[in-house]
Amino acid sequence: MLELDGVTAGYDPRHPVVRGAHLTLRPGEAVGLLGPSGCGKSTLAKVAALLHRPDRGSLTLDGTPVTGYRHRAPRALRTAVGVVFQQPRLAADPRLRLHDLVAEPLRATGRRAEVAAAVPELAERVGLGADLLARRPHEVSDGQLQRACLARALVLEPRWLVCDEMTAMLDASTTAALVGVVEDYRARTGAGLLAVGHDPVLLARWCDRVAHWSEITDA
């Protein structure tokens, strides 16, 4: 279970962006969160991904209440959630080759030995060839970079995936391909999904259920 309970969050305590958000994801469930631009859904996604500390409210991940966010979260919790952001350009270190980008979570968690086996296998699943893996972000297109970012999110085999407008920058074919990769992964591992977006057609097609921003928050 991923439970967001009464979450109020923002960047200025006087003007929270998210007020009293409630959302519960059952294990293995795919939930789409639909809301207009600028409503605060990305902030809520960051809370769910343990990347932003809420001002009030709680997050419970598979029964464990989360008390620390970002680097204060214990590794076991942090690695339970994979995140894909909207803008791959801003989410990828421009100095890293795509291979290192995908391998970074393994290295950061002391699983360096698995890199050689896991990265090429994952790269193939997301549709990245060997020559692309040797390139740096400025040498690939947005779609190719987002494929690498998705591979990076999956490399630690998280139990939960948070996709914050993963496909907003992508064309129809790449969108369908990446959603296919996520769904294959979920079918294989039973991971849950929180897909944040603003395309009702896409989320309805992708997710088990779609929650509207106005239904899950106060204000």
Next chain:
Amino acid sequence: MNTVPAADTGTAPSCPAVPAGDVLRVERLSVRFRMRGRPPVAAVSDATFRLAAGECLVLVGESGCGKSVLASALLGLLPGNAETAGSAFLADGLDLLAADERTLARTVRGRRVGLVPQSPAAHLTPVRTVRSHLEETVRALGGAAVGTGGRRERAARVRAAAERAARRAAFPPGHLDRYPHELSGGLAGRAATALALVGDAPLLLADEPTTGLDRQLAEAVVDELRACTRDTGRALLMITHDLAAAERIADTVAVMYAGRIVETTAAGEFFGAGGPRHPYARGLLDALPERAFTPVPGVPPELGALPPGCAFAARCPKADALCAGQRPEFTEGTACHHA
């Protein structure tokens, strides 16, 4: 205060009309990037199309297929290692590819060709407000909005013109004094559109204007673009991967694949019962979540290592020996051996 009166009523956007005729004629436009130690990258090959006044041509294709390079070439914004061939004529006969930087900077950009850039948030100066951007553009492009008079008068006119420009692009006036980092993606996009509309150029290039916007906003942006282009005789070249937005605004759809335009079809036919003729265009439509939601299999070829035959052959269900060996010519609106 009354130079552009219609906008002050706050309802209909107002753009003065421009004379009819071909606004842009692109002939066999190619762009190659020289690479150190690697073969050159053929980003655009033999793109040919024309754009009449009031027409909206939408260029669609997968990411990395060369769409944005084409737009940059038309504005002379390519990096130093780019080589262009072919020609791109404006209505008055100016060849954009042959024009020097001085001509482009002083008479083309913003004045004869407006650009709504891709990822608008990255194109705004982070230390200045949206109002400051708009007022600078109004002053730089001059025109009736600035005029003569005392300093205060001019400042007031510039301010009013900036606010009108903001309204045209549906940018909320309450956000004018915000800095780019305080804007959502949607608002940054509208700010960029407002900037492009300031100069009243007869041709507008919009590079992914709806990326990252929710559907309602994307539709609003597209409607605004159409109001300021088709309805006033301006031409719009929109580059997008958003097929829903394309369907809403396009008169003509051009499909680009691996640097080549592989199909040009009237929008009604493309999205309607007939559908596109090129297998890639059909695959792209089938990838939509409201249709089959199946991706085109495989990945696009590298633009630095294009196959000798049809670039789509490796992913095409209809491919045969002819496709692998011979590049199809663009005839009757499509470049496919089987269409």
